[in-house]
Amino acid sequence: MDTVYQFLQHAEEVLRGIPLVGGLLARLYHALLGGAPEWVLLAISIAVPILFVVSVFPGIFAYTTLVERKALGRIQNRIGPNRVGRWGLLQPIADGVKLLTKEDIVPRSADKFVHFLAPVAAVIPSVLLFSVVPIGAGLVPVDLNIGLLFAFAISTASVLALFMGGWASRNKFSLLGAMRAVAQVISYEVPMVLAAVAVVMAVGSLSTLAIARAQSGGILNVSHWFVFRPWGFVGFVLFTIGAMAESARTPFDIPEAESEIIAGYHTEYSGFKFALFQLGEYLASIAMAGITVTMFLGGYNGPGSGPGFFGGLISVFWFFSKLGCMIVLTIWIRGTWPRVRVDQLMSFAWKILLPMSIVNIVAVAMWHYITIRPIAWIGTTLWLVLWFVTLNKLAATEKIEKREYRYAS
């Protein structure tokens, strides 16, 4: 928001600096907004990020569904949607039209009001999450100094929507899905936040913009990404797993496991309400990917990014490329890994992720206090590997015996 405001104040000079079309753009800008009062510029600078968030990210959601379906198809040696438009490019629109025109069914015994409220409650936190995701150098809708904490608080609130939907449907499968969702989100919140604490310790700020800024510089603007640190890599893995569990993506989609509990909390939802649930879920997933990128993959930093108009454009490009990579990674994982069982889910969270994230926090402290870099590298790596191996050993005490089947051969 601030960046947009500054840009608007100096827009003409900045635009004139662009080769070829700069003069034209500057004149256009002058014709449109030249000499506009201060409050107009302020209003525009407020409206632009909001419009950006509510238009671009739902668009990304729509095409994520398409990419997901095509990629899953290719992974299974199928073709995927290719009927609506070239390469199926209009498929999201067709899906939207279909969902909009479907009958809205509310179960007779459902709690009508809560049933109606749940999809709305599912979307709002997901959209709010984007308000702290920096999409470029200095380009963040709101630079809260508690940005990361705000994101976690909001993402926790999204579990309420799942719970409301599951409870209000008066359906045992919905309720089971809601219970699973609640248990899962509470369990995975802890290691996820602790993995983020490592980054916060290293940066010394909760502001997402500050975290992204801390990763600039180095070779090609790349070598300072936190993922290229021992603790950063571990944190990245932990946080990605936590984020996937938090947004109920496969392999952690047991709240909506179709084969077990039909579709979990949205069993009783149809049409547009179902679409809203999907929207909320995907937006949360994308926002979490954005936060992962910001915290570990250098955010908007990349070769050529930096302050100024062009650096800003390149930084936006880098951010969205990394976001795309994260989305593709989640799709790839969805296409590969089987769903975990409920007990595996819980024991994984509490026996592996939680100890590992605490160990990781110690590793960050070591990294901070050992000022000689090579020793810090070796020390933290050894520490993390040691603990990883130990936890492996401890978790593997349960021997899996060969199963004896009574009826199946």
Added chain:
Amino acid sequence: MEIAFWILSAITVMGAIMAISLRNVMHCLLSLILFFFGIAGHYFLLHAEFLGAVQILIYIGAVAVLIALATMLTRHITGEEGPREVLGGKWWAGMGTAAIIAGLLWAIIRKDALARLLPTEAANISYTALVGDIGRALVADWVVPLEAMAVLLTAALIGAVVIALEEVIRKR
């Protein structure tokens, strides 16, 4: 500022009243969540952003969800109450007590009794970097209470597990 205050106050009061007066425990819970959001809004309004986020994280993300789980574990799943208990004899007793307390507090506030005890002018400092300040305060001035809090939370965690798992433990 004023508009936000009045809206948030309305949300808060409405949520609180609904939370204690509705019949269905689940509706009570949802009203309570509304109330928590109202309080969090007040924190943001008072420039205590960190507290606001903590309020959402802990009260809505943890306490409300815990209450939901407890409700589902203890009652019929719809959360419906039996016969209407609101507006019974006990209700009037509660109302009376609450009204007396509220009246007393109101009287104290009206009398400006507090104002004499407090510094009249607020110091004019900037609100930035509050999170860092709170963190520093917590691990410098308040480190002993913080550690005590950690012990307390651990004890509460273990205690809760022990109480809830009592029968399981007994069976073993």
Added chain:
Amino acid sequence: MNVSLEHYLMLTAFVFAIGLCGALSRKNAIIVLMGIEIMFNAGILNFVAFWHYKYFVSLTAQVFAIFAISIAAAESAVGLALVIAVYRHYRSVDLDEMRSLKG
């Protein structure tokens, strides 16, 4: 009319009274717990209001609020565990039915 400390104090007094009323008059143990949470929140909001209007040089009020929130969380966890344990025993969460001291 500016919002002053008195507004907040009145609001919290009112909310506190509502919570008290709920905690005293409901039979359902879970709703009684909710009433207690409401009173807690009213108290914490009071801290923050005082901090904002009078004391924001020092962070004591905020730290205190954080401690209070933590304690409230622990209290609710233990309280709900108690409710579940009591429910296991009596098959009810109605506080009026729990008259016996014998476990």
Added chain:
Amino acid sequence: MGFIGKGLFEGMVVTARNFVGSYFDKERLVTVQYPEERVQVPENSRTFPFLVFDADKDPIGTMRCVACKICEVECPPQCIYIVMDRDEKGKPQQRPKVFDIDISVCMQCQICVEVCPFDAIKMDNNYEKSQYGRFNELVEHLPELLKSNEYYTKIKPTEATAVDAKLKADAEKKAKKAAPAAAKPAAPAPKPAAPAVPKPAPAAAPMARVAIPDDAPFTPEQRQWLSGYLAAVGGSGGTGVAPAAAAPVAGTPVAQAAEAAAAATTASAAEAPAGNWPWHDPGLGMQQRLDLAKDTSIADKLMAAMAQTDCHACGFDCRGYADAIATGAETDLSLCLPGEAETANMLKKLMQEAGKL
């Protein structure tokens, strides 16, 4: 070297290989993009039945079906409906006028094909039968059902070739059989007339109700319906009750005509004896037909025992077959395919009763 999650990464390599491979190796993609590409269905696949005809220029004339209704009777879900074609005189034409198959009922069991003695009905392998309606749209009528033998040869070459060979062999056999028969001075030919003419009067009573004067003002359809209806009425009540059963409809033109016919028509019955027999009708069982023919000649009794569809499976029409048996020209009693074992047994019994076996 094992660590937690090793298998997961191996799995990701597999899926990555699938993903990339599916873009370069067309063999991997098993999808058939339906409207543009179609699966080559196996020769033995089957969907719904169709009727075969031989020559393109005259589908109706060269259709193999003779409306014998065996398939209609045998069809387990009863999805076939056949009405035999007749000329204006009501004479059967040995081809269906109506042949409907309800493909929403058809269960594709191929039993109709198995039982057809004429190789007239075969299973199609066209799977694109979807329609925009559930009722009339899913009933196939004669024009849609008729497909040429070339089509049959195209979709099922092996089977069609075998069928063609069999038909050709049958035709040759028949020609050989017919040649000596023709060489003789038309021995069975006058015979049918001989037992028919002295058709005795007692049989005239049940027959009379069926016989509708040629000058009665009916269209062929009405006539056909009427004869079937009256036969059913007469048959179900037995000979004695028949007039009473017909009485309730008195007053209607049809009934009046029938009564008029009953009053006046012994002669006309004698004129056209063969045409007056109650044709095969679900309402008319074997025993009832035999009752009707109780007092007639052995040839008539034999004919009554047959299915009377004039299907020509035996090489004759029904009348001809009955006469041939009665005269001893044909000794094989199991040739009536529509009548199945029931007819064969009954024929044997009748012949034994007549002392000819």
